[in-house]
Amino acid sequence: MEILTTVLSVTVISVFLALIIIVAEYFFNNYGECEIDINNGDKKLKVEGGSSLLSTLSGQKIFIPSACGGKATCGLCKLQVLEGAGPLLPTEEPYLSQDERKNNYRLACQVKIKNNIRIMIPEELFNIKEYITTIESIEQLTHDIKGFRLKLPAGESVSFKAGQxxxxxxxxxxxxxxxxxxxxxxxxxxxxxxxxxxxxxxxxDGICTTYAHTQLSEGDQVKISGPYGDFFLRGDCSEIVMIAGGSGMAPIRSIILYVLEKGIDIKMNFFFGAVTKKDLYYLEYFHDLAERHDNFRFIPALSKPAPEDNWEGEVGLITEVVERYVNDGSDMEGYLCGSPGMINACINVLDKKGIPEAKVYYDKF
Ligand SMILES: Cc1cc2nc3c(=O)[nH]c(=O)nc-3n(C[C@H](O)[C@H](O)[C@H](O)COP(=O)(O)OP(=O)(O)OC[C@H]3O[C@@H](n4cnc5c(N)ncnc54)[C@H](O)[C@@H]3O)c2cc1C
Ligand code: FES
Incomplete structure (x- = not known):
């Protein structure tokens, strides 16, 4: 009986405390209608307060770059907030330089709308749209990489720069x-x-990649939005060095195809690094392009080829291979895509070859 009474009392107290929290949340988090002033009065939105600036804007079909889904781990959702953002949060600090802090940049995913707010949004972000696509094809490229071709709805098209x-x-x-x-x-x-x-x-265990790899089939619908990003060809040089690992090949492929299609007069060297042969893909495709175009050179390399690979190509870390091939980088730019470790190492090598970091563009993932 005594045990029953204790359990009952604890339950009643817990329910009571939970109710207090719900009521408090309702009153303290109920910020009512707030106004978002965009670009000094160019656009004014009336929104319900209480959500992040990032999700509130996306609810209004204004899409701000973001790769982490609002977890404050990508730093891509930076916006200038002139008024109404509240104090800078510790989660934002690692992503904002002194200059950006001085100019009131904030992470849109970390700023909660609690009152009227004034923000600046670069014009090009208004071109970002949402599309409901249909999966036209899925190709198993390696044991852990798939290629997806997503068809836009009939009559729609998307304007993007190669690399975005x-x-x-x-x-x-x-x-x-x-x-x-x-x-x-x-x-x-x-x-x-x-x-x-x-x-x-x-x-x-990745949420999105497991979804894409295990839940999707041809004919299924996928919502995408974009384009985003400032990784694209500058081309202010006579030759470029492109380095990728794994799925980092994606934006590099787009840039290569763009240069070849437009007949841009730039020499291209594409270094593609993998561990063993089972991690390589599109080999024939790029070798064939290299045979047909004098300005394109393709150098795949394996860091640890397996005996059964019978690999006759380059061996070593991709940085070692780049070091062997690139001589004078003084009129070159670098385009890199892969893991942060690989990119940092490549930046050092390119710097030694005469390509300073200011002329090296990259997407780390
Ligand atoms: C600009 C940009 C472009 C990108 N382009 C591509 C692309 O073309 N192809 C592509 O495959 N990916 C790309 N990515 C990475 C992609 O956005 C996701 O971060 C990645 O696919 C993991 O998502 P997820 O939801 O499956 O994993 P999550 O659920 O986000 O993460 C699950 C766990 O895995 C860890 N994790 C996250 N990413 C990695 C990783 N890459 N390797 C090892 N562990 C990881 C996390 O720390 C977490 O513990 C890009 C990222 C950026 C910023
Ligand atoms: S969305 Fe990634 S840090 Fe804000």
Whole structure:
């Protein structure tokens, strides 16, 4: 009896405390209608307070770059907030330089709308749109990489620069109860503007990549938005060095196809690094392009070829291979896409070869 009374009392107290929290949340988090002033009065939105600036804007079909889904781990959602943002949060600090802090830049995913707010949005972000696409094809490229071709609705097209990325939205599945979105670089050429091709590597237990690899089939619908990003060809040089690992090939492929299609007078060297042969893909495709175009050179390399690979190509870390091939980089630019470790190491090597970091462009993922 005594045990029953204790359990009952604890339950009643817990329910009571939970009710207090719900009531407090309702009163303290109920910020009512707030106004977002965009670009000094160019646009004024009336919105319900209480959500992040990032999600509130996306609810108004204004899409701000984001790769982490609002978890404050990508730093891409920076916006200038002139008034009404509240104090800078510790989660924002790692992503904002002194200059950006001085100019009131904030992470839109970390700023909660609690009152009227004044923000600046670069014009080009208003061109970002949402598309409901249909999966035209799925190709197994390696044991953990798939290629997806997503067809836009009839009559729609997307205007993007080779090298940019789209956001890919999932639906709830299995134990994942909410939708998430992640960034994926566009792998096709901009003139092929009625479809988007993505190259997605499965990350163990990754929400979006597991969704893409295990839940999707040809004919299914996928929501994407974009284009985003400032990784694209500058071409202010006579030769470029492109280095990629794994699914980092995606934006590089788009840039190569763009240069070849437009007949741009630039020599291209594409270094593609993998561990063993089972991690390589599109080998024949790029070798064939190199045979047909004098200005394109393709150098795949394996860091640890397996005996059964019978690999006769380059061996070593991709940085070692680049070091062997590139001589005078004084009139070159670098375009890199892959893991942060690989990119940092490549920046050092290119610097030694005469390509300063200011002329090296990259997307780390
Ligand atoms: C600009 C940009 C472009 C990108 N383009 C591509 C692309 O073309 N193809 C592509 O495959 N990916 C690309 N990415 C990465 C992609 O956005 C996702 O971060 C990645 O696919 C993991 O998503 P997820 O939801 O499956 O994993 P999450 O659920 O976000 O993460 C699950 C766990 O895995 C860890 N994790 C996350 N990413 C990785 C990783 N890459 N390797 C190892 N562990 C990881 C996390 O720390 C977490 O613990 C790009 C990222 C950026 C910023
Ligand atoms: S959305 Fe990634 S840091 Fe804000």
């Amino acid at each position: 990325y789209m956001q890919f939205h999932t639906k709830p599945y299995a134990k994942i109860k909410e939708s998430v979105y992640r960034a994926y670089s566009i792998a096709n050429v901009p003139s092929d503007n009625e479809a988007i091709e993505l190259i997605i590597r499965q990350v163990p």
